[in-house]
Amino acid sequence: MDMIKSIKGVKDILPEETPRWRLIEDAARRWSLCFGYQEIRIPIFELTALFARSIGAATDIVEKEMYTFPDRDGTSLTLRPEGTAGTVRAFIEHNRAANPLPQKYFYIGPMFRHERPQAGRLRQFHQFGVESFGTSDPRADVEVITLLWRLLSDLALPDLTLEMNSLGSSGDRAAYTPILLSFLSQREPQLCANCRRRMNTNPLRVLDCKVPECRAATEEAPQLTSHLSPEARLHFDHVLAGLTAVGVPYRLNPRLVRGLDYYCLTSFEITSTHLGAQNAVGAGGRYDGLVETLGGPSVPAVGFAVGLERVSLMLPETSSSFGNEYLYYVAAFGENGTRLGLVLLDELRRMGLSSLCDYRATTLKAHLRQADRSRCHYAILLGDDEAARGSIILRNLESKAQEELPLAGLSSLLKSRRPSL
Template sequence: MLTGAPRGTKDILPAQSRHWQTLEDTIRRLCREYGYEEIRTPVFEHSEVFHRGVGETTDIVQKETYDFQDRGGRDLTLRPEGTAPTVRALLEHKLYAGPLPVKVYYTGPMFRFGRPQAGRLRQFHQFGIEVFGAAGPRVDAEVIAMAMDFYHRLGLKNLELLLNSIGCPACRPAHREALHQFLQPKADELCEDCKKRLDRNPLRVLDCKNERCQELSQGAPTTVGHLCDDCANHFADVKELLDAAGVAYTLDDRLVRGLDYYTKTAFEIVSTDIGAQSSIGGGGRYDHLVEALGGPAVPGIGFGLGLERVLLTMENQGLLAADGGEQRDLFIALAGEGTAPIAFGLAQTLRQRGLAVELDYLERSLKAQMKTADRFHAPYVAIIGEGELREGMITLRTMATGEQQQIPLDGATEFLYNLMAKREN
């Protein structure tokens, strides 16, 4: 007997896959309507992509990355998030040299080592978007509104959009100094991680989940209280645009996000319906990340939404339809010798024309086959028996009424295809 899936991973079985497909279909429609094109990056990168991009002081890099060496001795890391790999691709393929802005989206697995819990796995899936080459507030508002639009299309309720500005290199130093002076007298009471953060990046202390650190940082100097004129005006414009679009938000001056690369706008979407892990997505602006990874000065902004958390929220809000299985357009029942070649040929011809067709593989009784057709929610069953073959006919049963009719075997493909097309219309 094989052992189970590795801790923190999860099989997605056919019944659950249908919910994932609904999510993915919604994502593709949303991105097409907002003008985003898909990008696909490898699931592992050179480790420096994340160490330089995500930031050495983040919990992700310090505690959560899956790092390994390949047989050539190269340091590689399974991707813990999607922004840094997308920036790497932007630079490698010089996408920034083409028409701007570059607007891309991605979906796929990410990997972080942590304590598994509801909505938090070691292999999880994200839907993310990135925009490069637009520094103005309009794209900030679009990215935020797009995230909320995604949730609304899925029918999610009880969501709160948290919004903040964390400044830029011009105004960050003053806030950093004020925050350091505020926290220094309390340094001995901070957790071990925050003691290290205090000198390297005190802003990270505000993001600590330790309750005592949260208490000690209450009343700390805020980023919005230290914004330069450019950042303050940018933030005011973002709020004005969101107001104009009817996107409700809550200002949260403690919101700093968990990654070092953010500047200016930062946001997070939380739900009260998934327990302690209340965040179901977030993002922000990162105007200097491309430069940090060795590229030109290209501003960027994006979001990453955890799809497991979205599905968990949908489940808790009763938005996942009870699984009834995939419906078939037609079930072909076989009864007697010599019927299999005719049934198989008919099934293949109809499948090639786009119909979902199922047939019996287990040589069950006709009664058992009817039960199988009902399980597949097939509206029609084509019965091919020895008697039908002798007469060159097929018996077609309408499952909803039990009515049966005889149709010629010669021309059955066209008849059945037209019947299904008429029903679809």
């Protein structure tokens, strides 16, 4: 019979790796709560229309990357490709805008996109993201960017760069696009085939092309940031000034374009040179119109998302080299020792003292080998000799020091030695 294997582009996170994932997730939760963001848990599937309407029907995500399937009654459902749409939907559905604003949420969980897997890109991947609702003040932009920067810095990720841009209002972009197009059409022969196609589909993306010839050809292209409305310009200046004030370093990147339709004004991305081609660790921006687009009140919002696989790829080994550790190994052997050991093991665990035993082992030697391998700090030796004396031998597995202790009340005694646990 053929072995059933996992689906292309999905990964098992094995016990050896879960400690590093907990480290990342714990840091994300800690920093979020510290900044006043509260956790929200939303479904991993939604009506397809939600994503089509929010992300943009013409984007790659919606056009060809969604896991979409019919429910039994025929309605089209989709595994979430990102977290903002569902968070906004929940915000509207529960009429959260009737509660005092601002409201700040964060989420952690799996997302799904049907792409060809490569380094740092999977079909099921994990994102941590935040959404700040109700504040159009640029300090809200500064806050989410600062949260992202503090988190990634805390995790000691190497060589991070924060890139900043402003996409202006939708009106600004509408006014700018023809200006850009007239420039591009002059240079069209120098552009790559992809960019000539992009001129029709998404002209802003031409500025973001990696092909050197395209970069050279667009070197002197008119920049969106020099065609911003006064309000958008002022907002952007305040965001940049705020970042400087709190000491978050950034680099202006006028070519930075976000792929999702709902972004406006502030747009940012944090990249690292340690990631291969998919070099964005986290990215986000402002999306003031999205809540209204999805049928809610007019509520400004700003947020970001972080790719946790990419964080994990960059996480220094030193900060995650610990494995799972346990306190006690109960080496119970012999007829009476085995019987008493079963009860002792349970008593230790009820005290909250992590304890292991390999029930296959019948000799002390085999027990100690298991105790060593399983990273326990102490072994509790309980054979028939000890059983007859009503005692155990507590062995420190690092120092090899042993002491004999009474079996009665042992778990309480050991607990009192480690009150912090």
